[in-house]
Amino acid sequence: MRRLKRKFELHEPGFNAAVSAALRLREHGFAAGLVGGSVRDLLLGKVPSDFDLVTSAKPEELAQLFADFRAVGASFGVSLIGVGGVSLEVATAREERNYLDGRHPELVRYTADLECDVQRRDFTINALWYDPAEGEVCDCVGGIDDLERGVVRTVGDAGRRFNEDYLRMLRAVRFAARLRFELFPETRRAIQALAPKAAGLAGERINAEVTRMLTGPDPARAVRMLFDTGLLAAVLPEVAALDGVEQPPEFHPEGDVLTHTLLMLSHMACADANLAWSVLLHDISKPEARTVGEDGRARFYAHESMGAELAGKILDRLHFSSADRDSITQAVRNHMRFASVRDMRAAKLRKLIADPNFPLELELHRLDCISCHGLMECFVFLLDRLAAEPEHRRLPEPWVRGRDLVAAGVKPGPRFKTVLEEVFELQLAGELSTPEEALETALERFR
Ligand SMILES: Nc1ccn([C@@H]2O[C@H](COP(=O)(O)OP(=O)(O)OP(=O)(O)O)[C@@H](O)[C@H]2O)c(=O)n1
Incomplete structure (x- = not known):
């Protein structure tokens, strides 16, 4: 295992809360550290959006240590703890084969070994953990090298990782586009082979991933990667169908409809x-x-x-x-x-x-x-x-309303709406000068 000495200077309440929770767990004899996207972002010099923890403490042990405790994904061993006003997600370390869909909590196998836990995670760049007691980033999957060379690579067998959760294929593209990384060849091949399976993902999960790609730093590259890997045809087949749809070159010198759409995304x-x-x-x-x-x-x-x-x-x-x-x-x-x-x-x-x-x-x-x-x-x-x-x-307030017509003695009827709309249009067009003129124009239409 590679250990990298690092001192992160960060004045973030989330970071301070995560470090203090990890140190507290260590004091009580548990292994604990920051894990996942937060360690990846810290190493890249970015401020993480949230700070997750991994620990050998089981949910019931966490409940004893932290007064503000909630079991959120009991079947996955995921808990929420509140520290200094910050809510932190804590995962109890599980064995690799325990990537479960939550339907069989009785099958969860916890482990005291954090090295073992990271083996079940999606990508090497997300499988690093930071031990604040030692001031060390710990890497047993080559994640630090992948961060340095800019590669998104699954932990272990790519087909297996994606079969555990097809959303990970979309996540791979999101991370590559967001971090301006490349997909590792074996990871890319596995996505190409399994892409059709992404069609079965829940709509809101697809929405969340694609929206994060579209609002990231390079949405055009993200959509191009989705297309090239076959994922676009699975999750947004209507967009994939824009490829090859030729347009008149005098208006569209850039090419077909997909190329035009990607160009627009790149100019956003x-x-x-x-x-x-x-x-x-x-x-x-x-x-x-x-x-x-x-x-x-x-x-x-x-x-x-x-x-x-x-x-x-x-x-x-x-x-x-x-x-x-x-x-x-x-x-x-x-x-x-x-x-x-x-x-x-x-x-x-x-x-x-x-x-x-x-x-x-x-x-x-x-x-x-x-x-x-x-x-x-x-x-x-x-x-x-x-x-x-x-x-x-x-838009201004209309000068004439239904009540004005009634007050002037007009009986409410089906023509009311049309006349009021016509008079409002004249008002908007600047063809009427005063509310009185507007009322007179409306009344004329009922005479
Ligand atoms: N389908 C998934 C989702 C998440 N994870 C693991 O859980 C961690 C936390 O997931 P999440 O908060 O969704 O993503 P982050 O990696 O933290 O990145 P970001 O917050 O930027 O989305 C990930 O780093 C990864 O180790 C996983 O293995 N498989």
């Missing part, structure tokens, strides 16, 4: 999950909508409305919240509208600009343009409008 400047999913899905129905006219040119009529419907089905399958689903499907449905903003009726344009989803849709439009023909007139037109009339970011 912020880690906004709904924007990233809108990019990924904006042209999702192009394969289905594609027709070739007598002039030999490919066209994609109605791909935005068909796309919104298909995107909705995909997002439902991945268990998106209804708010996120609505924002993304609306962006897909509207994305072609931006090409005609300069000819849009004033009221329609104001409604588009005042929509809460507008900032996302505007950015989608910008990414779409810079990733194909590069024509930015519509984008610049909208920026000019926003600069000239910043108050247009919100």
Whole structure:
């Protein structure tokens, strides 16, 4: 086993809590250390998002030592302890063959040997542990070397590791894309062989992994890796089907729909999950909508409305919240509208600009343009409008409401709604000057 002397200077409450819990466990005769992603990130000079512990203490022993104790995954030997106001996940070390799905708690075999525990973990870079008592990173799987050479490699047999949990294949791609690492050849081959199995993963697990890829530092590379390994065809077959869908080269010199989508992802400047999913899905129905006219040119009529419907089905399958689903499907449905903003009726344009989803849709439009023909007139037109009339970011209150019509003696009826909408549109278009004029215009329509 390789031991690396390290002193981590970190003013993080989570780190301090994890170190003090590990030292406390050591004082009581148990083996204990920080483990998993936190040690990986510490060695890479990043601040970990959370700090997990591994120990030889069994859950009932932890319960005696820490007043704030909760068994969260009793069947896996995972507990939560509270130390100094910080909640820490503690895994009781288990034998390698005990990677279980939680359905057979009676089969869990604990071990006092941390070396044994790390053998059941997914990747060597996640299988290091840090012993704060000795100030040492302990490595019995070659994880330090893999971190240095930038490789994601399974601990032990790749096929076996992935068969224990197919989500690990997506995790491999996430870590490679996020850390700008390569997949170890044997790890990559195993993913290619087992990729179809990822289709059976629960939607919310796929969602969480892919979202982390899309909001990471290199979403385009992540999706390209998913495609190249066959994982994209398993978890998002509709996106994989964009490959090879040819578009008119005069508008799309960059190539087919998948290439265009990846280019957009590579130009994304912020880690906004709904924007990233809108990019990924904006042209999702192009394969289905594609027709070739007598002039030999490919066209994609109605791909935005068909796309919104298909995107909705995909997002439902991945268990998106209804708010996120609505924002993304609306962006897909509207994305072609931006090409005609300069000819849009004033009221329609104001409604588009005042929509809460507008900032996302505007950015989608910008990414779409810079990733194909590069024509930015519509984008610049909208920026000019926003600069000239910043108050247009919100819709005004309508000058006439139903109650005003009733007060003026109009009997409520089916025409109410249409008339109120028409008058509001005139108000938005600047064709009315005062509330009185608006009311008069409405009343005229009932005479
Ligand atoms: N399917 C999984 C999930 C997790 N792990 C192990 O459990 C640790 C903690 O998992 P998690 O918190 O999900 O990921 P981290 O590696 O901590 O990384 P991050 O927080 O960046 O996702 C991992 O490092 C890994 O050792 C595993 O072996 N197999």
